[in-house]
Amino acid sequence: MTQLDVNPNAPLEDTAARSELVYALRKAVDGEVSDARIRRAEYSTDASNYRVVPQVVVIPKSTDDALAAINVTRDLGVPLTTRGAGTSCAGNSIGPGVVIDFSRHVNRVLEIDVEAQTARVEPGTIMSTLQKQAAPHGLRFGPDPSTQNRATLGGMIGNNACGPHAVAYGRTADNVVSLDVIDGLGRRFTAGPGGQGVDRINGLQELVKTNMALLRTELGRFGRQVSGYSLEHLLPENGNNLARALTGTEGTLVSILEAELRLVPMASAPTLVVLGYPDMAEAADAVPAMLKHKPLAVEGLDARLVDVVRRAKGAQNVPELPPGGGWLMIEVGGETPEAAMAAALAIVKDSGTDSSKIYPAGPDATKMWQIRADGAGLAGRTASGEQAWPGWEDSAVPPDQLGKYLRDLDALMAEHGVDGMPYGHFGDGCVHLRIDMPIDHSGTPLRNFMTDAAHLVAKYGGSLSGEHGDGRARSELLPIMYSEDAIKVFGQFKDLFDPKNLLNPGVLVDPDPVDGFLRRPSARDIVANGGFSFAHDEGSFTKSIHRCVGVGKCRADNMSNGSGFMCPSYQATKDEKDSTRGRARVLQEMANGTLVTGGWKSPEVHEALDLCLSCKACSSDCPAGVDMAQYKSEVLYHSYKGKLRPRTHYILGWLPRWLRLIKKMPKLSNFALGFKPIASLAAWVGGMDQRRSFPQFAEQSFSAWWKREGKAAALSAGTLCESSAALVGTAGLGDDTAESARKPRVVLWTDSFSDALAPAVPQSALKVLTTAGYDVVIPEDEACCGLTWITTGQLDGARRQLEHLMSVLGPFAVNGIPIVGLEPSCTAVLRSDLVDLFPNDPRAAAIAKATHTVAELLTSPDTKPEDWTVPDLSDVTAVVQPHCHHHSVMGYKADEALLRGAGANIKVMSGCCGLAGNFGMEQGHYEVSVAVAENMLLPALRESQDGDIFMTDGFSCRTQVSDLMDVGGKSLSEVIAERL
Numbered sequence: 001m002t003q004l005d006v007n008p009n010a011p012l013e014d015t016a017a018r019s020e021l022v023y024a025l026r027k028a029v030d031g032e033v034s035d036a037r038i039r040r041a042e043y044s045t046d047a048s049n050y051r052v053v054p055q056v057v058v059i060p061k062s063t064d065d066a067l068a069a070i071n072v073t074r075d076l077g078v079p080l081t082t083r084g085a086g087t088s089c090a091g092n093s094i095g096p097g098v099v100i101d102f103s104r105h106v107n108r109v110l111e112i113d114v115e116a117q118t119a120r121v122e123p124g125t126i127m128s129t130l131q132k133q134a135a136p137h138g139l140r141f142g143p144d145p146s147t148q149n150r151a152t153l154g155g156m157i158g159n160n161a162c163g164p165h166a167v168a169y170g171r172t173a174d175n176v177v178s179l180d181v182i183d184g185l186g187r188r189f190t191a192g193p194g195g196q197g198v199d200r201i202n203g204l205q206e207l208v209k210t211n212m213a214l215l216r217t218e219l220g221r222f223g224r225q226v227s228g229y230s231l232e233h234l235l236p237e238n239g240n241n242l243a244r245a246l247t248g249t250e251g252t253l254v255s256i257l258e259a260e261l262r263l264v265p266m267a268s269a270p271t272l273v274v275l276g277y278p279d280m281a282e283a284a285d286a287v288p289a290m291l292k293h294k295p296l297a298v299e300g301l302d303a304r305l306v307d308v309v310r311r312a313k314g315a316q317n318v319p320e321l322p323p324g325g326g327w328l329m330i331e332v333g334g335e336t337p338e339a340a341m342a343a344a345l346a347i348v349k350d351s352g353t354d355s356s357k358i359y360p361a362g363p364d365a366t367k368m369w370q371i372r373a374d375g376a377g378l379a380g381r382t383a384s385g386e387q388a389w390p391g392w393e394d395s396a397v398p399p400d401q402l403g404k405y406l407r408d409l410d411a412l413m414a415e416h417g418v419d420g421m422p423y424g425h426f427g428d429g430c431v432h433l434r435i436d437m438p439i440d441h442s443g444t445p446l447r448n449f450m451t452d453a454a455h456l457v458a459k460y461g462g463s464l465s466g467e468h469g470d471g472r473a474r475s476e477l478l479p480i481m482y483s484e485d486a487i488k489v490f491g492q493f494k495d496l497f498d499p500k501n502l503l504n505p506g507v508l509v510d511p512d513p514v515d516g517f518l519r520r521p522s523a524r525d526i527v528a529n530g531g532f533s534f535a536h537d538e539g540s541f542t543k544s545i546h547r548c549v550g551v552g553k554c555r556a557d558n559m560s561n562g563s564g565f566m567c568p569s570y571q572a573t574k575d576e577k578d579s580t581r582g583r584a585r586v587l588q589e590m591a592n593g594t595l596v597t598g599g600w601k602s603p604e605v606h607e608a609l610d611l612c613l614s615c616k617a618c619s620s621d622c623p624a625g626v627d628m629a630q631y632k633s634e635v636l637y638h639s640y641k642g643k644l645r646p647r648t649h650y651i652l653g654w655l656p657r658w659l660r661l662i663k664k665m666p667k668l669s670n671f672a673l674g675f676k677p678i679a680s681l682a683a684w685v686g687g688m689d690q691r692r693s694f695p696q697f698a699e700q701s702f703s704a705w706w707k708r709e710g711k712a713a714a715l716s717a718g719t720l721c722e723s724s725a726a727l728v729g730t731a732g733l734g735d736d737t738a739e740s741a742r743k744p745r746v747v748l749w750t751d752s753f754s755d756a757l758a759p760a761v762p763q764s765a766l767k768v769l770t771t772a773g774y775d776v777v778i779p780e781d782e783a784c785c786g787l788t789w790i791t792t793g794q795l796d797g798a799r800r801q802l803e804h805l806m807s808v809l810g811p812f813a814v815n816g817i818p819i820v821g822l823e824p825s826c827t828a829v830l831r832s833d834l835v836d837l838f839p840n841d842p843r844a845a846a847i848a849k850a851t852h853t854v855a856e857l858l859t860s861p862d863t864k865p866e867d868w869t870v871p872d873l874s875d876v877t878a879v880v881q882p883h884c885h886h887h888s889v890m891g892y893k894a895d896e897a898l899l900r901g902a903g904a905n906i907k908v909m910s911g912c913c914g915l916a917g918n919f920g921m922e923q924g925h926y927e928v929s930v931a932v933a934e935n936m937l938l939p940a941l942r943e944s945q946d947g948d949i950f951m952t953d954g955f956s957c958r959t960q961v962s963d964l965m966d967v968g969g970k971s972l973s974e975v976i977a978e979r980l
Helices: 016-028 037-042 063-076 127-137 153-159 204-210 212-218 242-246 280-285 287-291 303-313 337-349 363-373 399-416 444-459 471-481 484-497 541-545 568-573 580-592 603-610 617-621 628-640 647-651 655-662 666-673 676-685 702-717 722-730 752-757 760-771 787-791 795-814 824-837 842-850 854-859 884-890 893-901 926-935 937-943 955-965 972-977
Strands: 032-034 056-059 080-083 098-101 109-113 118-121 176-183 188-191 254-262 271-277 297-302 326-332 356-360 745-748 775-777 877-880 905-908 949-951
Touching (some): 016 032, 016 056, 063 098, 063 254, 080 153, 118 127, 127 153, 204 484, 212 484, 271 363, 280 287, 280 326, 287 297, 287 326, 287 399, 297 303, 303 326, 303 363, 337 356, 471 484, 580 603, 603 628, 617 884, 628 795, 655 752, 702 752, 745 760, 752 760, 760 775, 760 854, 760 972, 787 795, 795 824, 795 842, 824 884, 854 893, 854 972, 877 893, 877 937, 893 905, 893 972, 937 955, 949 972
Parallel strands (some): 056 098, 877 905, 877 949
Antiparallel strands (some): 118 254, 176 188, 271 356, 297 326
């Protein structure tokens, strides 16, 4: 059989060898076997700086399936890389041959033995899944990296992951009981303590016996020494434990098929102590004294990182901190809350600082841990906003050397002219740090810094890696840390298990260069040209798509704990293609141009983006700030500019234009669409799914009602001042009567959807605002935000719509008059897309600043009415669906505070409704649209009681629920107006 060329630099076109490999794999494997360019693009990188395109991706359905694929690769002499969530920061989970993804199907918790306090799991099991199943028994898995809601236990074993609580519970290696594995020679065996499995590996006992002195002196010197192979576990005094020795070998010796893990009792009353110090180094100096108190966790947090969180997530997501430039977060436990508090006070007493704060378990403690969890993504940008890269992201030194190491590390960064925000597991001496290496065009700066940094960490007796493994990032540097004899022993150890170097080649033994196969330097620079400005990324589309560093938060179930909406299509399909990260990888391959070769028109790009709902949740939930909705619009813009577009772009993309026509004959339109043949024809012409129903058009639009009767009725009732009427069309901006001068003035902007399809919403908003005492201005000219033009990539048309909108709303905004938006997606355009499409127009910035939701207006200290309160809503019990754009751009905190403050009993959804504007209406999207709704919203509505209401400001959300469940929804304005 033809040998497959697996050189990562080899041409990427189809080959006979690959076809033969695919044939053999498909014959043996029941799961997916793919050599499609899009699939290979998705798996070409992980959370590291590196890019190695696999030849084939296998997604097995079972352990037996995976075993069959492993046997095929070995028989054919093809390199193999096993992969979990792909969150490895050092290039550990990418490879040039076959990549096997265990995460999609081989992901079960097989057994929890409560009495023995152990669990058996498949390698693709997400760590948080094990935690959830163990929690009812009062148990948990000890190590808990920040990526625990998407990281797999197989990957954690491969890298010897640790996390904040490793200071109390140890590394993953310390919590592995046994492993069911298969090595590079096809030997399947169980590795465990007491020499279990050692006899299956010829020469292993002799290797250990011959090198005992080396193993005792160079390895296992401190807890976080995980670089290289941890052969110290094979020493007799350490129990001759092969399972622990195989933990952290990064898939270079064996593939894991099943694992038995140790569980520990959950802390009963965790309490968080936060201690402030002038800087991170002084915080590190205090760590040894803190360890004497046997804390559960000791984390370091840099003030610059906290500032980034405030800017990215909002000040409300950062609790009040004690003064300092750096903090220690120390978690302690106790049998009772009182005992935990006593332990916390003892820590404060020995902290060496007067700056401290104690957070019992609750919202503030949760926010602190969330800051820490988001660090891996948020630290992907420096305090000045520069892109920062992994590589030197998890070095470790003995804790008593940490302060000195940090000072020297700062000096080294200054010497190289780079910057970063250190944080990490200070109780273990482990430092996480992403650095703004200038690697856009060359890997030389990375090589130079990494080499010097390796010498620095070796000076302090430290480890190149403290928990992420060496991978491609650090393996070449191991000779700086270890003696020549130790490196030779590592090679001999590898040869015993994988003499042909087929398992994860390029890692640890015979490593790839530190600056080899870097992703960013190989990407062509695509500058902004006619579409979005990408001003936040210096006008570079390439720089913007490389915001995705692969931390994979988009793969996590963020909905179940209410922490976010990202990524709804992935949650529905569990396919990497449909994750924000998977799409970003395909776009990065487009910029590279060697695998995905068609530029903007590449079929792989359009396939990857097809199931993106443009929900924009990633723009707020992704810690790296990826905005896939914007990227999708940009791709569609360049793909179809000056060309014939899909018909949905003309029908759904121009919907506000058609609504203006329909408003003149709504009864006829509703009558015609009531006939199924006509409705089916209209759906086909518009490229819509036949299972979708058309919304009812209002018999009288809001604008028509206002002109014919609303304005006069408001004036005669005294709820609208003459000055407001005079202000229509911006005339008389400076003409205040004494009456209007006493009232705060606001502009009620009615978008196209609210105007033609849901006029009760602006009518209710008008009633609420006038009753609250505002002087309400209704602009005479209609103004469309161009949302549907944006989502379909018709950005020239969107600009024309927005130019008119700025002429209507701009004069109000520049004069400081608040603008109230009703439809969240349209309001979001004014707050985000408008500024990016018009980065140099002061009207755009003014409108973005002036635009509010109803809840924001009624609750903000700067705009809320002085002598009016929201009516009692204690009779309201509601399932509340924040629109995705509401969540991602404006945030839903103001609405939630207003509702709860008025006594409403609400259950707030976390996740998309699934319709997402035109997405759910289009052919080919119906099944995913419904599956997204089934993630959370539809089940919650089925569980609701008689008399409960469905509340959402999103027209799409109301349409989806009406279509799928025949349940009507109400906006916030309607709910309040009904009780005035």
